Amino acid sequence: MTSEVSTDRREASTDPGVTTDSGVSTDRAVRLTVNGKPHDPVLDPRSTLVDALRDSLGLTGTKKGCDRGECGACTVLVDGNPVLACMTLAAAAEDRQVTTIEGVSDGQGGMHPVQRAFWEADALQCGFCTSGQVMSAIACIDQGHASSRGRIREWMSGTLCRCAAYPQIVDAVETAARESASTGEPVTVRESVPTGEAGAVREREAGR
Numbered sequence: 001m002t003s004e005v006s007t008d009r010r011e012a013s014t015d016p017g018v019t020t021d022s023g024v025s026t027d028r029a030v031r032l033t034v035n036g037k038p039h040d041p042v043l044d045p046r047s048t049l050v051d052a053l054r055d056s057l058g059l060t061g062t063k064k065g066c067d068r069g070e071c072g073a074c075t076v077l078v079d080g081n082p083v084l085a086c087m088t089l090a091a092a093a094e095d096r097q098v099t100t101i102e103g104v105s106d107g108q109g110g111m112h113p114v115q116r117a118f119w120e121a122d123a124l125q126c127g128f129c130t131s132g133q134v135m136s137a138i139a140c141i142d143q144g145h146a147s148s149r150g151r152i153r154e155w156m157s158g159t160l161c162r163c164a165a166y167p168q169i170v171d172a173v174e175t176a177a178r179e180s181a182s183t184g185e186p187v188t189v190r191e192s193v194p195t196g197e198a199g200a201v202r203e204r205e206a207g208r
């Protein structure tokens with residue numbers, strides 16, 4: 001089974017904003033919760049999640065490669081599940097928990113265990129695919145698809161790497177899964193519930 005990446009895209013477009021026959025813009029505020037923080041950017045209703053993240057929220061860690069659901073570079077988590085942000089309307093993510101690569105670290109500059117595993121396995125060259133690979137890998141481990149190299153390869157096959165770092169990517173996912181199993185520390189960032197001082201800062205920023 002390959003990564004169950006959502007391809008929810010309905011009339012998504014990067015055209016300028018929609019106006020009605022009377023010339024009134026249909027742009028509206030979309031309630032997005034990204035990495036535990038609330039945002040309400042005013043968006044064209046056809047805006048994709050990847051454009052909202054990158055262009056409206058400045059979260060450029062999520063990459064836009066093909067913009068047509070083929071490369072996986074734009075993979076983010078929505079309620080813990082991997083989705084292709086170029087194939088998902090921003091409005092479809094309203095009131096759901098969106099996690100991007102910027103949200104997986106500990107908030108103090110430390111790498112997420114999966115990021116560290118990628119680093120240590122040398123599982124990247126140019127790095128363009130890496131944020132999508134890491135988000136997909138987190139879901140792979142969290143959802144129990146990392147029990148063998150074959151299963152990892154299958155799950156991760158939806159995210160392409162033009163530098164062909166595939167063997168090292170599988171090494172990294174395997175290592176992170178093994179470490180998670182041995183320490184009992186889940187890799188999930190689904191709840192986006194920060195802890196400690198970093199958490200307190202994030203909670204204050206989020207107004208919670």
Ligand code: FES
Nearest residue numbers: 065066067072086
């Ligand atoms: S940019 Fe979304 S799948 Fe390629």
Ligand code: FES
Nearest residue numbers: 125127161162163
């Ligand atoms: S590291 Fe270059 S595309 Fe994957």
